[in-house]
Amino acid sequence: MAAEQLVKDGKIAVKMSEITSRIFIEACVKTTGGEAMVQIRDAHTNIVRIEANGEVILEKEEASVEDGHEERPLIHNYTLKQIYEYAKEVPAEEIEFIKAAYEMNYALFEEGIQNPRTTYARYLLEKNGGKIISDDELKTASLLCNAAIEARVIGLDRPAMSITGSGAHGIIATMPLYGVCKIRGLSDETLYRATALSYLICMYIKEYSGKLSAFCGCGIAAGTGMACALVFLHGGDEHAMARTINNMSSSITGMICHGGNKGCTMKGVVAVNAAFQSADFAMHEIFIDDIHGINGFTPEDTMRHMGEIASPGMIGTEKTIVDILQEKSE
Incomplete structure (x- = not known):
């Protein structure tokens, strides 16, 4: 498959940002025709930022948090x-x-x-x-x-x-x-x-x-x-x-x-x-x-x-799990 070949060719790199119960993904693509970056935060479909060749195409403000407390679900x-x-x-x-x-x-x-x-x-x-x-x-x-x-x-x-x-x-x-x-x-x-x-x-x-x-x-x-x-x-x-x-x-x-x-x-x-x-x-x-x-x-x-028990309780557990998975992939 084309995606597997890109990995074999070393054209894809994946790095962990941090251990958290909140969703965060930043994907960057570089080609001979230009560069683009997209960020997703807090929800699987919540795109908060898009850049194309350094120009901000979309930027969504995060919900305000007063006194360090998020809004009660x-x-x-x-x-x-x-x-x-x-x-x-x-x-x-x-x-x-x-x-x-x-x-x-x-x-x-x-x-x-x-x-x-x-x-x-x-x-x-x-x-x-x-x-x-x-x-x-x-x-x-x-x-x-x-x-x-x-x-x-x-x-x-x-x-x-x-x-x-x-x-x-x-x-x-x-x-x-x-x-x-x-x-x-x-x-x-x-x-x-x-x-x-x-x-x-x-x-x-x-x-x-x-x-x-x-x-x-x-x-x-x-x-x-x-x-x-x-x-x-x-x-x-x-x-x-x-x-x-x-x-x-x-x-x-x-x-x-x-x-x-x-x-x-x-x-x-x-x-x-x-x-x-x-x-x-x-x-x-x-x-x-x-x-x-x-x-x-x-x-x-x-x-x-x-x-x-999951969050914040198992943040350390999650780091250990990620470490094990990364060790297996090396």
Whole structure:
């Protein structure tokens, strides 16, 4: 491929700017016809500066920060109880758009079980008795979720519907719920309400951890959202969800991220297992109490602590991960 040849010819250089949970990319291109530079900051699509041959073509001012404090994310103005009540009561037509996520992610899943390049996907299908939807909720959920994740991370030609900027987050937050609803014969509206809850809990944690960090937001943030949505589908209330959050906080928080790769599939397997176990325990009032570890005295505090483990907590971990990856590439 042309891109691989450019690397072999030494025409591409990559350097790390700094370790941070904020996104920053500066790309420079030099040719015989001129030079150009583009900067991206804080979001994957947020271009803040463009230069061409030394001339500034675009420059976007950063949002002002007063007294060293950034503006509070909107989602943090709400409690778990309010998020749960919203998911229950929001007019169905306002969340109808969620249907598109399932259409897209299911097409990706189908590619995963049909393509000969996948391994986890086809074995998970075998473990589920060769059926996409079996009587086993956990096996069905893991198949639907992780066949789609494997298809994504090995680069099969299908898109994923993202949440918080990540396709794998979007898959974990949705596909297990689809399996449960199909097995139980629940309505599309119930599925979309559960998904809205799953998305919002994922967003709540991610706003603390940042878009880039050394912990696996797919498993921890999206997995916790999905676990709360499982409670919703089981008829549980915000108290059962708070117990579920404590169980997730006490189990998989700290699972590292070392880039989007095939390992994301195994992390998805772990996340689905943890979510199902956490929700099941919580529905039976079995949970890790607030006094233990990083669990907070409210579910909002617990979710904040989960995010803070990533940023600033794992900045040193991220440096070590980057050092290892750079060592491997030398």
